[in-house]
Amino acid sequence: MLAPYACHPDQSRGRLHQERMSSFRSPFQRDRDRIIHSSAFRRLKHKTQVFVEHEGDYYRTRLTHSIEVAQVARTISGVLGLNTDLAEAIALAHDLGHTPFGHTGEDALGLLMQPYGGFDHNAQALRIVTRLERHYADFDGLNLTWESLEGIAKHNGPVTGPNADKKHAGPLPYALAEVNALWDLELSTHASAEAQVAAIADDVAYSHHDLHDGLRSGLFSEADLMDLPVTGPAFAEVDALYPGLDKMRRRHEALRRVFGRMVEDVIAVAHNRLSAAQPKSVDDIRHLGTTVIRFSKPLYQELKAIRSFLFHRMYRAxxxxxxxxxxxxxxxxxxxxxxxxxxxxxxxWRTDVRAATDEVTLARIVADYVAGMTDRFAIQEHARLFGGVEGR
Incomplete structure (x- = not known):
């Protein structure tokens, strides 16, 4: 049973290009399946989270990260009476626009694209699902529902208006502006609760797996985590319950407690905020002026300490x-x-290039191509065209 404030499939605003309804899948199940079968989703297998893809078989990639985010999103959505299929679809799509080499690649491409309208991976994900995936006879893109597009566009909050994050100041990313011109995504409001769940699930997943990957890489040790909030008590609890437990089991037991603490906190906060707000519809959620899916203030502050540690000891190692x-x-x-x-x-890509009438259009086509590369392919292409990079 879905809550009244959930996104109900039979109340979807539909698709930009009208299609017959599936006889055995809801619109949001269909969105999820199209995302999973897209070329961009498959390429996430060889795109980086923190470490470059070739550095080890055990580190997370964008694909494994997206699967973990989807798992968390389904769990939280199910407990809250939300539409698990929509939350999963948004979670699986949220990283489709990432460049090779993670945020490093995005930073580099963003600087190169400054004269041509910039680059934003969330906006690029929209460009992929509305334009760049070209497999269907009747339309470009995946023709996702309005609710899925809304979730991709603003799962991190409003993009315009008084409630927009300061990082969204300035003109809209061109890829987002193009989609919004075709179909108003109501960028000044918050997204559905399902999209908010996808966003918090992203935070939960990377906070957990970056600790795992940092330990595996040797950039820090379990002893370093004993002095941090959340992680320190988790290791202490495992040591009390299982004295002498071997290193890898101890690590897993502690970090799964960290994971559980985050998920339980989100669910408890959501129950409290939903109970206080008493939303009667998904539009009530959109117009509350704040999020209903978030960490509690105490846990948020504790996670800030962990992220600061990871920034200095891992991301900037x-x-x-x-x-x-x-x-x-x-x-x-x-x-x-x-x-x-x-x-x-x-x-x-030549047809698009021949149709380009100015340098801005050409640059955006090139950005589409470079952003779509995997770590492995980008390195191989660079070696073919330039002879590689010193030190490789």
Whole structure:
């Protein structure tokens, strides 16, 4: 049974291109399935979270991260009476627009694209699902429902208006503006509770797995985590229950407690905020002026301490920074080469290139191509065209 404030499939605002309803899948199940079967989703297998894809088989990639986010989103949505299929669809799509090499690649491409309207991975995900996936006879993109597009566009909150995050100041990313011009996504309001769940599930997943990956990489140790909130008590609880437990089991038992603490906190806060707000519809959720899915203030402050630790000990570790410099050069070399010599793009991109009437349009086509590369392919292309990067 769905709550009254959930997104009900029979009340969906539909699709930009009208289609017959499926006889055995809801509109949101259909969205989820189209995302899973998309080329962009498959490419996430070889795209980075923190470590470059080739550095080890056990580190998270964008694909494994997206699957973990979807699992958390389904769990939280189910407890709260929300539409689990929609939450899962948004969770699976939220990273489709990421470049190779994670945020390092996005930072590099963002600087290169500044003269041409910038680059934003959330907006790029919309561009992928509305334009760049070209498999269907009747339309470009995946023709997702309005609710899924809304969730991709503003799962992190309003993009315009008084409630927008300060990081959204300035003009809309062009990819988002193009989609919004076709179909008003109501960018000044909050998204559905399902989209909010997808956003918090992202925070839960990466907070958990970055601790795992940082430990596995040797950038810090379990002893370092004993001094932090949340992680320290989790390890202490495991030590009390299982004295002498071997290292890997101890690590897993402690970090799954960290994971559980975050999920339980989100559910408790959501119950309290929903009980206080008494929303009667999904539009009530959108117009509350605040989120209903969030961490409690005490846990949020504790997680800030963990993120600060990860920033200094992992994201800005000397070995990670050295790799960031190498892969930044890959993007910095490839993008201007394709701008200057677009004939070097693959055949399937030539039609778009020939239709480009100005440098801005050409740059956005090149950005689509470079952003769609996997870590592995970007490194291989750079080696083919430039002879590789020193140190590889």
């Amino acid at each position: 000397p070995s990670v920074m050295a790799e960031r410099a190498k892969v930044t050069r890959v993007v910095n070399d490839l993008f201007p080469l394709f701008i200057a010599q677009p004939d070097r793009l693959p055949d399937e």
